[in-house]
Amino acid sequence: MGRRPTIIDVARLAGVSKSTAARALSDSPDVNDATRDKVRKAAVASGYERNHLAVGMRSGRSGLFGLVIPDITNPFWAEVARGAQDIVGENDASLLVFSSDWDHEREATHLRALRQARVEGAIVNPVSDNAEDFGRFGVPFSLIGSSAERFPDTPSIGSDIRQAVRLGLDHLVARGHAAPALILGPKSRLARARFLRSVHEHCIERDIDPAVLQVEDGDYTFEGGHAAMQRLLARQSGGHLTVFCANDLMALGAMLAVREAGRECPRDVSILGFDGVPAGAFSWPGLTTIEKPARELGRRAAQALFDEIAGRPQDGRTYLPCRLIERGSLADLRVQTPLRVAGAGRS
Amino acid sequence: MGRRPTIIDVARLAGVSKSTAARALSDSPDVNDATRDKVRKAAVASGYERNHLAVGMRSGRSGLFGLVIPDITNPFWAEVARGAQDIVGENDASLLVFSSDWDHEREATHLRALRQARVEGAIVNPVSDNAEDFGRFGVPFSLIGSSAERFPDTPSIGSDIRQAVRLGLDHLVARGHAAPALILGPKSRLARARFLRSVHEHCIERDIDPAVLQVEDGDYTFEGGHAAMQRLLARQSGGHLTVFCANDLMALGAMLAVREAGRECPRDVSILGFDGVPAGAFSWPGLTTIEKPARELGRRAAQALFDEIAGRPQDGRTYLPCRLIERGSLADLRVQTPLRVAGAGRS
DNA sequence: GCATCTATTGGGAACGTTACCGGAAGTCTC
DNA sequence: GAGACTTCCGGTAACGTTCCCAATAGATGC
Numbered sequence: 090m091g092r093r094p095t096i097i098d099v100a101r102l103a104g105v106s107k108s109t110a111a112r113a114l115s116d117s118p119d120v121n122d123a124t125r126d127k128v129r130k131a132a133v134a135s136g137y138e139r140n141h142l143a144v145g146m147r148s149g150r151s152g153l154f155g156l157v158i159p160d161i162t163n164p165f166w167a168e169v170a171r172g173a174q175d176i177v178g179e180n181d182a183s184l185l186v187f188s189s190d191w192d193h194e195r196e197a198t199h200l201r202a203l204r205q206a207r208v209e210g211a212i213v214n215p216v217s218d219n220a221e222d223f224g225r226f227g228v229p230f231s232l233i234g235s236s237a238e239r240f241p242d243t244p245s246i247g248s249d250i251r252q253a254v255r256l257g258l259d260h261l262v263a264r265g266h267a268a269p270a271l272i273l274g275p276k277s278r279l280a281r282a283r284f285l286r287s288v289h290e291h292c293i294e295r296d297i298d299p300a301v302l303q304v305e306d307g308d309y310t311f312e313g314g315h316a317a318m319q320r321l322l323a324r325q326s327g328g329h330l331t332v333f334c335a336n337d338l339m340a341l342g343a344m345l346a347v348r349e350a351g352r353e354c355p356r357d358v359s360i361l362g363f364d365g366v367p368a369g370a371f372s373w374p375g376l377t378t379i380e381k382p383a384r385e386l387g388r389r390a391a392q393a394l395f396d397e398i399a400g401r402p403q404d405g406r407t408y409l410p411c412r413l414i415e416r417g418s419l420a421d422l423r424v425q426t427p428l429r430v431a432g433a434g435r436s
Numbered sequence: 437m438g439r440r441p442t443i444i445d446v447a448r449l450a451g452v453s454k455s456t457a458a459r460a461l462s463d464s465p466d467v468n469d470a471t472r473d474k475v476r477k478a479a480v481a482s483g484y485e486r487n488h489l490a491v492g493m494r495s496g497r498s499g500l501f502g503l504v505i506p507d508i509t510n511p512f513w514a515e516v517a518r519g520a521q522d523i524v525g526e527n528d529a530s531l532l533v534f535s536s537d538w539d540h541e542r543e544a545t546h547l548r549a550l551r552q553a554r555v556e557g558a559i560v561n562p563v564s565d566n567a568e569d570f571g572r573f574g575v576p577f578s579l580i581g582s583s584a585e586r587f588p589d590t591p592s593i594g595s596d597i598r599q600a601v602r603l604g605l606d607h608l609v610a611r612g613h614a615a616p617a618l619i620l621g622p623k624s625r626l627a628r629a630r631f632l633r634s635v636h637e638h639c640i641e642r643d644i645d646p647a648v649l650q651v652e653d654g655d656y657t658f659e660g661g662h663a664a665m666q667r668l669l670a671r672q673s674g675g676h677l678t679v680f681c682a683n684d685l686m687a688l689g690a691m692l693a694v695r696e697a698g699r700e701c702p703r704d705v706s707i708l709g710f711d712g713v714p715a716g717a718f719s720w721p722g723l724t725t726i727e728k729p730a731r732e733l734g735r736r737a738a739q740a741l742f743d744e745i746a747g748r749p750q751d752g753r754t755y756l757p758c759r760l761i762e763r764g765s766l767a768d769l770r771v772q773t774p775l776r777v778a779g780a781g782r783s
Numbered sequence: 784g785c786a787t788c789t790a791t792t793g794g795g796a797a798c799g800t801t802a803c804c805g806g807a808a809g810t811c812t813c
Numbered sequence: 814g815a816g817a818c819t820t821c822c823g824g825t826a827a828c829g830t831t832c833c834c835a836a837t838a839g840a841t842g843c
Contacts, residue, residue, distance in 0.1 A: 095829055106793045111831065121791060141552045142498055143829035145489045146798050152553065161521065167514045174508065174535060183549050186533040188521060202530050205488045206499065341718045371688045373720030442799055453823045458801060468821060490799035493828050
């Protein structure tokens with residue numbers, strides 16, 4: 090095998106000094122065209138490839154960026170990762186990807202790993218509001234997700250929850266639904282409060298007393314949504330039940346619970362999700378949901394990071410609009426003819 | 437902010453030389469316990485953190501590993517990534533993740549990036565059989581997936597397609613199905629041939645003429661499976677149709693096509709998938725499928741890489757067994773009573 | 784023709800770490 | 814009590830790159 094050729098080998102082969110070789114290879118203007126050509130040829134001839142470790146060590150630019158998300162296995166975060174990956178790749182850098190599993194300790198470990206790898210910057214969805222950790226992080230970073238509000242100085246990207254909730258509630262009202270029951274995430278998560286607050290605000294705008302809303306807690310998993318819906322169903326006296334879930338996975342779990350209870354969606358129960366995961370299109374009925382622009386979130390977070398590092402002016406916090414995807418999990422309660430309803434339930 | 441403390445700062449603070457400080461911090465036995473303690477205290481006091489770039493440069497061990505998969509957004513590959521991530525993390529290293537989009541050029545670019553980042557090793561699902569690229573790769577690597585057979589010298593992990601197909605065909609036969617129609621991937625992909633070959637082998641074992649099998653090509657996407665099923669449906673004269681799809685996404689697309697055609701799964705059409713993506717559990721009916729051990733694939737590929745690097749003996753190619761997941765997309769054709777069949781279709 | 788300027792190049796030093804070598808004590812052996 | 818051996822430590826040289834400074838040669842200005 091032999092060792093990898095270094096710039097010194099290239100220089101020797103081209104008959105110049107290593108300084109000149111370095112200049113030629115880094116497109117410096119201070120080098121004669123003929124020389125540059127000679128060096129380039131020598132580089133490809135020897136199979137030379139820049140050692141990024143050495144570059145990073147000398148110049149401080151490692152070409153490495155970090156991404157810390159809860160779970161790469163979660164389709165939403167996978168999309169975010171892909172968006173970040175694309176932008177980082179366009180800038181000739183590489184992305185270190187970590188999954189924190191919503192665990193403080195793991196998050197801290199990953200941040201440390203990022204620091205030790207001397208990443209130029211990081212994109213993080215913070216597990217929670219441990220502002221201290223980030224105050225001392227020592228690496229430029231941009232935040233993603235709803236828990237980022239605690240950091241006014243750092244660029245952060247999130248989806249516009251208020252707009253999203255408005256979208257959902259407007260749609261519900263338009264289809265004749267009353268105030269929906271809510272299946273939320275665990276109390277420990279900031280996103281929960283944010284979502285709930287938005288729902289309350291929009292309820293008040295519509296003269297609905299927020300106290301009326303039934304609330305069940307899930308844990309953002311399929312199983313959690315399933316259990317929450319079972320509780321909701323057990324409590325329900327009769328009539329149509331409308332449920333707004335804080336994420337799609339729980340909505341899908343809820344849908345299963347409905348079927349298991351011998352009820353039918355959307356005939357007996359209407360379900361509105363939130364996230365826009367692909368799996369929502371595969372369920373039956375298809376899940377009506379509010380889609381967060383996941384990939385764009387990742388792209389923008391990465392772009393914001395590059396802007397921040399380059400010293401370009403920042404927007405601070407950015408909220409990206411969400412989009413309603415109508416599939417089949419929401420009944421149209423405006424039509425009161427029993428015949429139509431029965432027909433809708435069967436098809 | 438000031439600059440990051442170096443080991444020299446630590447040494448100065450502890451009143452020792454940097455060699456001693458380095459030894460103390462790297463758990464070398466050649467250092468007095470009292471001294472080690474002193475150095476450790478100085479390290480935490482100054483907030484010292486090893487510079488992995490410098491370590492990598494000097495020792496050749498960058499603490500970086502690479503993963504090149506088709507698409508992190510694909511749930512199967514996300515699981516693989518997670519498995520690799522876990523093992524790499526356990527070894528105190530970090531993982532660079534790239535998506536190749538099944539594109540030769542992108543793959544080559546990523547491999548180059550990996551080399552320049554001086555990763556200690558890489559896990560790759562090769563886009564195709566471009567053996568040359570890997571011959572010159574110059575970095576230890578392990579292969580993952582079915583196209584890895586061309587590299588007898590490198591460790592590679594795949595799922596046991598033959599066993600998986602046997603599992604599927606046995607299950608089909610046990611439930612009274614005749615030879616299934618096949619929805620395969622594109623001809624350009626090696627996995628297609630591998631899958632088809634296994635099906636043929638098992639058909640011959642069962643005295644079924646492989647020429648009898650209907651075959652449709654998809655492209656491993658939801659839409660592709662949808663279109664393929666439409667073609668199948670259009671050709672079908674009558675009776676129960678059984679379809680074995682080469683992956684779950686196509687199976688899910690096929691399921692939609694069935695519904696759109698006014699047919700019902702599993703009453704009129706039985707669908708067997710392959711992959712075991714979570715979305716298969718959310719469809720209705722749930723997708724009966726053969727689950728590849730995706731996360732374990734990632735773990736084993738990473739482990740094989742570490743073993744390879746450490747010079748531990750290798751198994752060469754490893755095939756991991758798959759598992760049948762029974763959900764509801766397969767009719768039981770043994771029961772000929774019309775009443776029962778109708779009942780199954782309705783529930 | 785001499786000073787000045789420009790274009791191009793070479794020669795170090797530095798980045799932060801680890802590997803290697805040699806030295807200074809202390810301990811042991813007989 | 815002298816040599817050998819062990820334990821611990823400091824000094825220095827790398828690793829491969831970029832950055833800075835000086836040097837050379839030719840061109841230009843007067």
